[in-house]
Amino acid sequence: MxxxxxxxxxxxxxxxxxxxxxxxxxxxxxxxxxxxxxxxxxxxxxxxxxxxxxxxxxxxxxxxxxxxxxxxxxxxxxxxxxxxxxxxxxxxxxxxxxxxxxxxxxxxxxxxxxxxxxxxxxxxxxxxxxxxxxxxxxxxxxxxxxxxxxxxxxxxxxxxxxxxxxxxxxxxxxxxxxxxxxxxxxxxxxxxxxxxxxxxxxxxxxxxxxxxxxxxxxxxxxxxxxxxxxxxxxxxxxxxxxxxxxxxxxxxxxxxxxxxxxxxxxxxxxxxLKQVVSANAEIDSLKTVNIKKGVLTSVPVVTEKPISIVAKKGAAAEEFKIAAAPVGEESLVAPIKKGQVLGTAKVTYNGTEQTVNLIAAQDVEKGSWFRLFFRAIKDFFVDLFNGS
CATH class of the missing domain: 3.40.710.10 (DD-peptidase/beta-lactamase superfamily)
Structure with a gap:
């Protein structure tokens, strides 16, 4: 021009x-x-x-x-x-x-x-x-x-x-x-x-x-x-x-x-302006995040808000790369509240990056000591047999 x-x-x-x-x-x-x-x-x-x-x-x-x-x-x-x-x-x-x-x-x-x-x-x-x-x-x-x-x-x-x-x-x-x-x-x-x-x-x-x-x-x-x-x-x-x-x-x-x-x-x-990811959407590479000390061992996560990127008209879907990662393990401990940030997703296109939080899709209560005790025993034997 x-x-x-x-x-x-x-x-x-x-x-x-x-x-x-x-x-x-x-x-x-x-x-x-x-x-x-x-x-x-x-x-x-x-x-x-x-x-x-x-x-x-x-x-x-x-x-x-x-x-x-x-x-x-x-x-x-x-x-x-x-x-x-x-x-x-x-x-x-x-x-x-x-x-x-x-x-x-x-x-x-x-x-x-x-x-x-x-x-x-x-x-x-x-x-x-x-x-x-x-x-x-x-x-x-x-x-x-x-x-x-x-x-x-x-x-x-x-x-x-x-x-x-x-x-x-x-x-x-x-x-x-x-x-x-x-x-x-x-x-x-x-x-x-x-x-x-x-x-x-x-x-x-x-x-x-x-x-x-x-x-x-x-x-x-x-x-x-x-x-x-x-x-x-x-x-x-x-x-x-x-x-x-x-x-x-x-x-x-x-x-x-x-x-x-x-x-x-x-x-x-x-x-x-192309919406690559919608709000409350699952990311294929990180649909759930493992957590500790909860009544559940994992929680589903979704995007906190949409991600839109300005792209060349007609850009193919494969040109948009999506990667996701959980937050540090120290934050992945029950109780977990719905909406709590548990990870991030990043969309990359032609050198441009946009990031969105991944949030818990539901509450997860802290497990009782009894439940956690028997889960620990179960995990011990699973690990023992898997290692044999």
Whole structure:
């Protein structure tokens, strides 16, 4: 696949499997794609109860003066967390992003430190670095540039995809915001905030954008500056499979969407999410696990949940290798409770692995000393005769 982009990647959203990558580990300026981390931390604060959607936030002087997209808020103006989040996720509003960051962490620089801490927690690359809530460069921030945090905001394409993976995994409700094509910030406003994401499926009836509208696409974040070029992290779902794509440093605004369509088409045309093992299923190589000191000497085990793997369309069943093993003997002692983890099963396909717990399908009570005594005698004589 030939792309007009400096870096790109495509992953499946439920497993994180990489389906395509190009220069995915070079750290580049992400521009407003870095707001995905701002969105994540705000939604985390809401989920934990530290913030509520209806809380009113007062705009600081800095938030009202920050350059770039937005220009919605005046100093001292109040807006709800929900309204600010809509402005950030629909319109990529820098003023709303700063206002939310200051509310969560006191200062934007403290918020950026939280962003970096979360990046480490998520396992983003060592190159991943944030200096603010918006993705603006140090030069753009002028007197508001951070004093303690050095350098510039940087992400690899793999970092951006992983960040999108965690947002969708932990805070999928973000898509209810990012899929909105346009909305007024205030009811009295003359014109609405128009989503910078031209590919939204909701644009299919838009006279000017319908040629870009992509079936199933409902997010996630655009970004552009002189240094970053035109970037886009997109996500779309079709036939039960959700993909996440990233293109960085494309040469124009239309091009970032055309290149994204190429990447997503490659994924949907060539791959499918295949359920290899269902929940509560037996694994042929380990249908039961031997246990000690129980009224029974073994217990049937089944999968705790299903295993699905993204595979090439038409992949044969024998391409999926399934192996199973019990846990250590010290854990295989009665009493056993139904649902207790007694082993693991691993499915391997084309270098990709998925693992699921094997759990007890029934309770097994501890055997009485009398039962265990006579079982020991029986086992002794069985071993004696087998050895003769």
């Amino acid at each position: 030939k792309l007009e982009a400096k870096a790109a990647i495509l992953i499946e959203a439920s497993t994180g499997q990489v389906l395509y990558e190009y220069n995915a580990d070079e750290a580049l300026p992400p521009a407003s794609m870095s707001k995905m981390m701002t969105e994540y931390l705000v939604m985390e604060a809401i989920k934990s109860g530290k913030l509520s959607w209806d809380e009113m936030v007062t705009t600081s002087k800095y938030a009202s003066e920050v350059i770039g997209s937005g220009d919605l808020l005046a100093e001292g103006e109040q807006a709800s967390v929900r309204s600010l989040f809509e402005a950030m996720s629909i319109y990529s509003a820098n003023d709303a992003s700063v206002a939310l960051a200051e509310r969560v962490a006191g200062t934007e620089e403290n918020f950026a430190k939280m962003m970096n801490d979360k990046a480490r927690e998520m396992g983003l690359s060592p190159q991943a670095h944030f200096i603010n809530a918006t993705g603006l460069s140090r030069a753009d921030l002028k007197q508001y540039a951070p004093k303690e945090l050095q350098g510039e905001t940087l992400l690899t394409a793999r970092d951006a995809a992983l960040l999108a993976y965690y947002i969708i995994k932990d805070h999928k409700e973000v898509l209810e915001f990012t899929k909105i094509p346009q909305k007024k910030f205030r009811e009295k406003d003359a014109s609405p905030m128009v989503n910078w994401n031209w590919m939204l499926e909701g644009n299919k009836d838009n006279l000017y954008l319908k040629s870009y509208a992509y079936p199933g696409l409902d997010g996630l974040k655009t970004g552009s500056t002189k240094e970053a070029g035109y970037c886009f992290t997109g996500t779309a779902e079709r036939n039960g499979m959700r993909l996440i794509s990233v293109v960085m440093n494309t040469p124009s605004e239309p091009k970032r969407f055309r290149e994204t369509a190429k990447v997503l088409n490659y994924g949907f045309d060539n791959f499918e």
